[in-house]
Amino acid sequence: MSIKIDPQKCVGCGKCLETCPGNLIFKNDESKAFIKYPSECWGCTACVKECPVQAINYYLGVDIGGKGTYLNTKKDKNLLHWHVFKPNNEEIIITTNEAEGNKY
Amino acid sequence: MKLETRILETDILVIGGGTAGCYAAVTLSKEEKNNIIVADKANIKRSGCLAAGVNAINAYINKGYTPEDFVDYVKKEAEGIIREDLVYSIAKNLNNVTKNMESIGLTILKDSQGEYVTRGKRSIKINGENIKPLLANEVNSKKNINVLNKVNIIDYIMQDDTIVGAYGFHIEENIFYVIYSKAVICTTGGASGLYKPNNPGFSRHKMWYSPFNTGAGYAMGIRAGAEMTSFEMRFIALRCKDTIAPTGTVAQGIGAKQVNASENEYVKDYGKPLTITRLYATVEENRKGQGPCYLKTKGISKEVEEELYKAYLNMAPAQTLKWIEDGSGPSMQNLEIEGTEPYIVGGHAASGYWIDVTRSTTIPGLYAAGDVAGGSPKKYVTGCFVEGEIAADAATEFIKNKKNKYISQEEINSKAIYLEDFLKDEESLFSINNVEEAMQKVMDEYAGGISKNYVFNTTRLHIASEKIEELLVISSKLRGEDMRELLQIYEVIDRLYVCKVLIVHLLSRKETRWKCYGENADYKEKDENLLKYVNSIYKDGKVQVVFRNLVKRDEVYEH
Numbered sequence: 001m002s003i004k005i006d007p008q009k010c011v012g013c014g015k016c017l018e019t020c021p022g023n024l025i026f027k028n029d030e031s032k033a034f035i036k037y038p039s040e041c042w043g044c045t046a047c048v049k050e051c052p053v054q055a056i057n058y059y060l061g062v063d064i065g066g067k068g069t070y071l072n073t074k075k076d077k078n079l080l081h082w083h084v085f086k087p088n089n090e091e092i093i094i095t096t097n098e099a100e101g102n103k104y
Numbered sequence: 105m106k107l108e109t110r111i112l113e114t115d116i117l118v119i120g121g122g123t124a125g126c127y128a129a130v131t132l133s134k135e136e137k138n139n140i141i142v143a144d145k146a147n148i149k150r151s152g153c154l155a156a157g158v159n160a161i162n163a164y165i166n167k168g169y170t171p172e173d174f175v176d177y178v179k180k181e182a183e184g185i186i187r188e189d190l191v192y193s194i195a196k197n198l199n200n201v202t203k204n205m206e207s208i209g210l211t212i213l214k215d216s217q218g219e220y221v222t223r224g225k226r227s228i229k230i231n232g233e234n235i236k237p238l239l240a241n242e243v244n245s246k247k248n249i250n251v252l253n254k255v256n257i258i259d260y261i262m263q264d265d266t267i268v269g270a271y272g273f274h275i276e277e278n279i280f281y282v283i284y285s286k287a288v289i290c291t292t293g294g295a296s297g298l299y300k301p302n303n304p305g306f307s308r309h310k311m312w313y314s315p316f317n318t319g320a321g322y323a324m325g326i327r328a329g330a331e332m333t334s335f336e337m338r339f340i341a342l343r344c345k346d347t348i349a350p351t352g353t354v355a356q357g358i359g360a361k362q363v364n365a366s367e368n369e370y371v372k373d374y375g376k377p378l379t380i381t382r383l384y385a386t387v388e389e390n391r392k393g394q395g396p397c398y399l400k401t402k403g404i405s406k407e408v409e410e411e412l413y414k415a416y417l418n419m420a421p422a423q424t425l426k427w428i429e430d431g432s433g434p435s436m437q438n439l440e441i442e443g444t445e446p447y448i449v450g451g452h453a454a455s456g457y458w459i460d461v462t463r464s465t466t467i468p469g470l471y472a473a474g475d476v477a478g479g480s481p482k483k484y485v486t487g488c489f490v491e492g493e494i495a496a497d498a499a500t501e502f503i504k505n506k507k508n509k510y511i512s513q514e515e516i517n518s519k520a521i522y523l524e525d526f527l528k529d530e531e532s533l534f535s536i537n538n539v540e541e542a543m544q545k546v547m548d549e550y551a552g553g554i555s556k557n558y559v560f561n562t563t564r565l566h567i568a569s570e571k572i573e574e575l576l577v578i579s580s581k582l583r584g585e586d587m588r589e590l591l592q593i594y595e596v597i598d599r600l601y602v603c604k605v606l607i608v609h610l611l612s613r614k615e616t617r618w619k620c621y622g623e624n625a626d627y628k629e630k631d632e633n634l635l636k637y638v639n640s641i642y643k644d645g646k647v648q649v650v651f652r653n654l655v656k657r658d659e660v661y662e663h
Contacts, residue, residue, distance in 0.1 A: 021146045021155045044155035061307040064346035101213025102415040104357030
């Protein structure tokens, strides 16, 4: 369970390291965010949701069934679009709406 | 490394800005004269148990039910070992705090008549993905609250057995904090990471409870001599395998039954379907070679599956990702379930500070609320809000006509030097992670972890006790390179203190009151003479045990 931050996309805004509840994210010499303690990630996706440029990808460790699929999110007012990318390049988008209660 | 000392002063210090802490702070801020500091080792926007969100309010009094019913239910689930007075005080206010949360923006599912949509007798359906940012916004909007993010509180400052503040340090900058306050509300949550977890490798933090809830508040209280209760009522969750995501959404939400490898419904073979029974039955089925066990979801419609994907994204996104990763969702395959490692927590079980109904601990001026407060299991999120509110009102009353008290510069210096020792430029033989892993192995093997089907006995507990003592000695020689590592050192030390007290509690309850939570192979039955609380006080290096009589719902207990 962890995240990978794409240095090409990261704009160095620092929102992820401010928000991570485990204080696991730091900046490198080029002001790009990176996760220093990947195995300490709870998988809460707080950082993924903070990132304004979808630079943070969330994936399952291979020890819990990860095969390379990852997700990131894009916020649009009440809507949160969850973009899931499979290793075969298939993309699935699931949208949750914070104004709608869960049915189950 | 030299630390800069920063001295702050306030009326009330709230330690931990999670569920209970944020609610306490907002309640305190209503009294304009109150100056409040909230200290959190991370950032209150997503810190604590609700980082990813929460899918339902599971402590609520639905139409047709009463607070008395709620107390009866909790008492039955905990086999009688609850503080009825505390649970009752929570039950009476669950619906008020829910209303307040709705007023600050929490989405609650409603039917066409505008009534909340219920899930059973005590639950309502919400969208709680943003519950923590909503709370944090409230806290941050109050002028009389000063939030110190990334400040880790480590110990109370005591003077003549009364609390006068707390010590802490910044986890990024080399700053040592001395925070004076007239009252303190501890809301640091429970303790995870004591036992070897389900996924001990790369995904070791993919666990039920926040891995960042390290039992700091318990440890501070233990070291200061506060009375603690019911640590021996451990909590073990029944979860989705691997992702350790909640099962309630599937079990209660869509009514999926627990089945074994032969697709037989097995829970009914083990007695009444209490929370513990559902777990114990699963452990037993696996032990007998009849696992894996599942929630039977195969055959649900694609529409229901899509709603489950969304519900999990709103609280435990790993599970939705897992289904997609597997290439088949819950409509095509049953959902495998397993028990987690044991946790010490006052929100689901009853472990925590021994408090009175105002949430005052046995230390004058120190209040406890939420998962760190004992005696009231199944309080969950809304119960934590209620306790935060009660503690805040009591602390506001307590500080009236009181002035801050101060300690000597020598005392401050000696604490700073103590911390600086951990940051000396020396290499320690063992790493912080080595000690944490050793502790988890000891607890797993000798204090009833997953590998022992949660069962322990007196001989094993004595071995655990010896080994935890050895690790406590070793932990004092750990060295960190920076403040983040100092935080890790404190986390492992705090966990060791919790383990030390937990073992004494497990040894003291010479019965098996709860399967899995507290299953002692030397005493396999319930002993009605032990319808008492096991409490403890750490004094002069020893954990002293006190048995206390049960407190009924209309009794007024005073320290």
